[in-house]
Amino acid sequence: KAGVTQTPRYLIKTRGQQVTLSCSPISGHRSVSWYQQTPGQGLQFLFEYFSETQRNKGNFPGRFSGRQFSNSRSEMNVSTLELGDSALYLCASSLQGDNTEAFFGQGTRLTVV
């Protein structure tokens, strides 16, 4: 069974640009969550999607957005990039998103210069 796949693995962007990250969950998993990981702030929840609907949202500005497609694949978008957006962005999928085990992807390392 394939794991959670995130693309791309690495990205370098310039301040002010926008970026889209992709996440393919484990087959059959309907819940996809996104997290930002930085050395200073640790792992912070961005948002969760379930059946194409955003079910939960963390405390991030509106520049951070996401969506989920009918096949459960998810994308997150960051507009008007800032230096502080440099981080490892992790996607996690779970079967029903009902407090059970979350499976994380390898992450996308975003560097904003």
Place this chain on the structure above:
Amino acid sequence: GQQVMQIPQYQHVQEGEDFTTYCNSSTTLSNIQWYKQRPGGHPVFLIQLVKSGEVKKQKRLTFQFGEAKKNSSLHITATQTTDVGTYFCAEGGSGNTGKLIFGQGTTLQVKP
């Protein structure tokens, strides 16, 4: 808002010594999950605790959930170099949600 405090931030041990990381919350936790992240890797699920006072073991790892469901601990007996990494506790929400609130993590270094 929700907050889960985890201590210590770092721990250096000699191989063979024991290791413990603690997770505390000011509010009652619905459930607690533990994850391990190896250097350069991604978090990997270890276990979930749901019941008050629950204790679960996985080989040399012992996980506990406090009676008041406000704290949890992970204890590793006789550490090995393969235990190196960052251990995170995470609160899972109640009801249908995949949202996890992570503690700051404890980074374990093991000297051979």
